[in-house]
Amino acid sequence: MGYTGGYGFSASAGGRGSSRFRNFGIIALLSGNLLSLALGLTYLLVDATGGWWNMYGLLLLLTLLGNLHLTMGRGVHKTWEYGYLALHALGLTAVPILNTLASAAVRDYDSRSIGTMVIMLALFALGAWVAFLRLQDGTEEREERRRDRGYSPYSSRGGRSGGSRLGAVLKLLLTLWFLFNLLLGLYFSAILLGAVDAGLMETVLPEYALFFGLMFLGAAALLVKMYGHKSGFFISVFRGVIRVCGLLILVICALPLASAPKIVSEARDAYQQAFGKDPMTVEGDGFMRTAFSLPDYFYGAPNGxxxxxxxxxxxxxxxxxxxxxxxxxxxxxxxxxxxxxxxxxxxxxxxxxxxxxxxxxxxxxxxxxxxxxxxxxxxxxxxxxxxxxxxxxxxxxxxxxxxxxxxxxxxxxxxxxxxxxxxxxxxxxxxxxxxxxxxxxxxxxxxxxxxxxxxxxxxxxxxxxxxxxxxxxxxxxxxxxxxxxxxxxxxxxxxxxxxxxxxxxxxxxxxxxxxxxxxxxxxxxxxxxxxxxxxxxEQVALIEMPFGTHGSDMYFSSYYNEPFTYMAERFMNQYQ
Missing domain, CATH: 3.40.50.1820 (Alpha/Beta hydrolase fold, catalytic domain)
Incomplete structure (x- = not known):
């Protein structure tokens, strides 16, 4: 049976060509992690914000998704891969909390969290290391073939432990916890789509939705990883359902982010119609340089x-x-x-x-x-x-x-x-x-x-x-x-x-x-x-936010608050 990777493609079915393609993907992911790490350090250390940095934000997001795809597979170095998945799940839970606390602290003069910086950069450093190890040593399936031929230098690593009753109980509890996370993710998705009345929970959902989507996808990846070595029809269906749920939650939770160009465009039109001036033409020192910065969403937005x-x-x-x-x-x-x-x-x-x-x-x-x-x-x-x-x-x-x-x-x-x-x-x-x-x-x-x-x-x-x-x-x-x-x-x-x-x-x-x-x-x-x-x-502009709810401006560096703040500072400058 061929190795089933992150989204169900067999690594052995395509022979040497498939292996070359897979290695090319891992090299690309290794490069993406290293580039994300280098650009992240530059972004944090150099005051060079601008619209083109959104290309880095897109790279950052794709790299995080690629790391999940890779680490949910059956690599030889399971400890490092589980370590990455744990850092992803816990880190991307902590990042929005740390950013919000730094933003809300009256005397935090930078409004960025050092903890957030460490977590994000660590994700790329660890992702690069895991990609390097996968490129070097391959998957458990390849290791099993090498072991069968009697010359595997990693024989002691690849064996499966018989497992204890305590281990079985722990696995069951983790399974239930990750399933609960996926159910919660589906519930959050229903709220975003307007199918469920969330009450006061709506105040913290849409502006943090992308973080939620990545967190719940991480829970799906951990479940797939935990049951990746098992074969059989039902377990394959289970893994497939978990993958689909994780991806569905991510797609829905990414809808507010995908609306950012629409938000900026409609805000620009509303502003210009009401106040007779194109806000995008107002530039200079002291003005926000771009209406939304995707790297800010992850790292937090600094203030002067x-x-x-x-x-x-x-x-x-x-x-x-x-x-x-x-x-x-x-x-x-x-x-x-x-x-x-x-x-x-x-x-x-x-x-x-x-x-x-x-x-x-x-x-x-x-x-x-x-x-x-x-x-x-x-x-x-x-x-x-x-x-x-x-x-x-x-x-x-x-x-x-x-x-x-x-x-x-x-x-x-x-x-x-x-x-x-x-x-x-x-x-x-x-x-x-x-x-x-x-x-x-x-x-x-x-x-x-x-x-x-x-x-x-x-x-x-x-x-x-x-x-x-x-x-x-x-x-x-x-x-x-x-x-x-x-x-x-x-x-x-x-x-x-x-x-x-x-x-x-x-x-x-x-x-x-x-x-x-x-x-x-x-x-x-x-x-x-x-x-x-x-x-x-006629001097009134109403800017309506797709998927936005009450309090959706709470996260300063979100796809809601940054575009509106961009307009607000130009509004104040125009009429002061």
Whole structure:
């Protein structure tokens, strides 16, 4: 019986020609690993990001897949091959976690994880070593033929152990665990395709989908490896089903990545139609050089230098205003010294966290790398707390600072943001901030509040909501939860639906929305954009993300967040 490799092709069926073809493939994979390792080191050490690096990202991805194909086969050096598969499974589980933690850490000034760098480079180094060993010593089948002829130098390696009861139990447990992983992968795939309502799980799925696909394919490879030496019809069918499931999960989980060119193209068109300028023509130092970088997805995206001050109190509540016991603070992210040449030029970005108006906080819970990134581009970024409602929490287990919780409705929360702008007007010089060039951004509940606060000054009834010296130049709501406060037990007040505030003088709006958001329907963002146009204001661009869900901007270097951030920084530069 010929050796059945990673996807079921017999290595002996084709004779010498097949062996030459297989060796050519292994040489190509060895070269791919070495080149991925060298380019990875270059990418991490040299500030040379650009669109052409996506070719390296594609090579990186193909090399990871090739390594799985090779190592699931019956090589002589099983320990090294199992070691690679274990590193793949555990490493690609750790990479998105480490990247997210580094991104969210307020004082991680690079926003890249050293652990991620080590894991990714180790995958290529170990992959190259396994490919070299396979090229040198071949497969178990070839070793068995050599052993039968009595001159194998690896006889002691190739024998199969009789196995113990403990070993059998361990194998059974591992089999069940990997089968569970595949079932989980099929469940995740169903969520991505919209066949299953995932609840809050949707917030962490589409932006990390490619990692999930590679992890579940790794589980399939380990199962195939564990049962690769067994023959028979049923075991062959089992291996075939496992391979098909693993590949199917990967293909579905790769759909968001495959949508990246569509995202960039449609975002460009929406931007140009709304704001009359091609964002792709805006280049220079301090601007993101490409709308999406596939290597960033794996290694994490760095940000430039910035300074930060945290936990600065701007308001302590008073009995007369109904805010007794309230204590609100902000974090300030500032550009590096001598930042006059950066695009931001001291313009202000106020960022407002989400959380259903009942949970959430500034800092790590508000995607801190966005603050760090824009500060490194010359903007002065304020990550601001506001009073939370004491209604039933959006997520009951969430921990919130008790000093920000009270009997607050939407009108109170917008008022709190207005109080921050009073502080900003008085202290702008301390932070190098320009209060006459302000942008307000936020996600979900924060997107609703950002829209309400940004639109209020252009209306007759709420013209004094913000400090008089503040000029809002634009709003950037992410999946804004307009008109939804009452549905979760929070008093929506007069400002609960910012759409009613839109008029011809409203500041320009750049809106992020996931097409498959089941928490805040895409219809909500579409209605907001329509309100602009119906008011005779064409300066609104709605960018909808294929397969995107609520919170799909969470991973900074994803195929969702990077293209939108690319547009957002050009939007702010255009209107500052």
């Amino acid at each position: 230098d910035y300074r930060v001050k945290t936990d600065i109190v701007y308001y302590e509540g008073q009995e007369s205003t109904g805010d007794a016991g309230l204590k609100l603070a902000f974090d300030a992210y500032m550009p590096p010294e001598d930042s006059n040449d950066l695009p931001g030029k001291g313009s202000v970005l106020i960022r407002i966290h989400g959380g259903g108006w009942t949970i959430g906080d500034k800092g790590a819970q508000n995607f801190a790398q966005m603050n760090k990134y824009f500060a490194s581009r010359g903007y002065v970024v304020f990550d601001v707390q506001y009073g939370l409602s004491n209604a039933e929490k959006f997520v009951e287990s969430a921990v919130v600072p008790p000093e920000v919780v009270g009997n607050y409705g939407i009108d109170d929360m917008v008022r709190h943001i207005g109080l921050f702008t009073v502080y900003l007007e008085e202290h702008a010089q301390e932070y190098g901030a320009n209060p006459t060039s302000v942008f307000i951004a936020g996600g979900s509940a924060g997107g609703q509040l950002a829209a309400a606060a940004g639109l209020a000054p252009t209306t007759e009834d709420y013209a004094n909501m913000l400090a008089p010296g503040i000029t809002v130049k634009g709003i950037i709501p992410y999946y804004p939860a307009n008109g939804l406060a009452n549905e979760v037990g929070v008093d929506g007040g007069a400002l609960g639906d910012p759409s009613v505030l839109v008029n011809a003088d409203s500041p320009p709006a750049l809106i992020y929305q996931g097409e498959k958001d089941s928490i805040v329907s895409s219809e909500t963002a579409q209605a907001f954009a329509r309100a602009y146009r119906e008011a005779g204001n």
